[in-house]
Amino acid sequence: MQKYRHLLFDLDGTLADPSEGITKCIAYALEYFGIKTDNLDTLRSWIGPPIKDSLMQIYHFDEAQANLGVEKYRERFTDIGIYENRLFDGVQELLERLKDEGYSIYLATSKPTVFAQRIVEHFKIDTYFDFIGGAGLDDSRPTKGHVIQHVMEETNLSDPSQALMIGDRKYDIIGGQAFHMDTTGLLHGFGSRAELQSAGATYIFDNLAELKKELLFLNSF
Incomplete structure (x- = not known):
């Protein structure tokens, strides 16, 4: 080096x-769209890239849906998920x-x-x-x-x-x-x-x- x-x-x-906070907030956002998460560990791979990109790539959301998903994610993250870290x-x-x-x-x-x-x-x-x-x-x-x-x-x-x-x-x-x-x-x-x-x-x-x-x-x- x-x-x-x-x-x-x-x-x-x-x-x-931040795995606890991020995975719980992703699950919260997905639930809004009727997508249930049985195991939060399955969402660990979402940590790192932008949430919007993951929504579009994994669930094939269009841009409007992905933007709404990010809004729902931040709804929980802003005051709760941010400190589950x-x-x-x-x-x-x-x-x-x-x-x-x-x-x-x-x-x-x-x-x-x-x-x-x-x-x-x-x-x-x-x-x-x-x-x-x-x-x-x-x-x-x-x-x-x-x-x-x-x-x-x-x-x-x-x-x-x-x-x-x-x-x-x-x-x-x-x-x-x-x-x-x-x-x-x-x-x-x-x-x-x-x-x-x-x-x-x-x-x-x-x-x-x-x-x-x-x-x-x-x-x-």
Whole structure:
């Protein structure tokens, strides 16, 4: 692994496990359309990509139906599902140490910025981020690539060779590659090793502890 200056972190499945809240909110939205979910675990694969895309791809919703589905999802998520969430072990210590080591740290999530901001504030990790970038409630920045572009533009990050995109799904890897960034896949989230390898992740680690060890080792030179 080479040395980097800028670290872009995904949120869901990378820094936090939102599976309870997201799956319950998806089930709530699907129920509105008469679709019953017997096992919430079957919805775990929805975590990562935009909900609208999943509704259109899995249930073949048209755009109007998908937009309504997102509205129903947010109806429960805004005040309930957003807090059915937990940080992975060691996240605060990781961010604090990386900040002390001089890294610039950005959040790049497909979750709307307004929700991402509330989540990191809830967990008291907001101060570690130089910028929090997410999707727009108005369907702007619909892909991870759009979010990464937004982060780069807002932070004047002009040299992607100095940046590392860190996530747990292929969308994080593909998004980083679109801007010629190296990418890291984490296996403690919702993507498999096969998914991350197939997407072309530059590095793959089992968890944040392994990533932390490598980044601190590189920064010691």
